[in-house]
Amino acid sequence: MKIIEYTFKNEMALHARPTTIxxxxxxxxxxxxxxxxxxMTINAKSLISVLSLLIEKGDTIKxxxxxxxxxxxxDAIKEILKNIEE
Structure with missing residues (x-):
């Protein structure tokens, strides 16, 4: 099992476009x-579930x-998270 912990620094955090990606x-x-x-624990393969987390700047997810x-x-998810902040 791999575990990634990530804290959002960007104002937009995980809005619709990066969530879709x-x-x-x-x-x-x-x-x-x-x-x-x-x-809350959700399936990362479900758009509605991920959006329901209401992730904002400063939030930490696992x-x-x-x-x-x-x-x-x-590796792929780490790259996406890195690109969200750019």
Missing amino acids: LISEANKFKSDIIIEKDN IKIDGPDEDKAA
């Missing part, structure tokens, strides 16, 4: 990918990736 990338992998925020391609999935 994140979900699209997550769906490329067989691994289970979940996001945790404030005691992404857990478990499965046969977890290394590649973790």
Whole structure:
């Protein structure tokens, strides 16, 4: 299992466009990918679920990736998170 912890520094945080990119990338992998925020756990492959977290600047999320391609999935998600902040 891979775990990524990430704190959003950008004012836009995880709004609709980067959320769509994140979900699209997550769906490329067989691994289970979940996001945790404030005691909520959701499927990172679901747009409605991710948007329901209402992620804002300063929020920290934990992404857990478990499965046969977890290394590649973790690398891809880290890259997306990095690009969100640019």
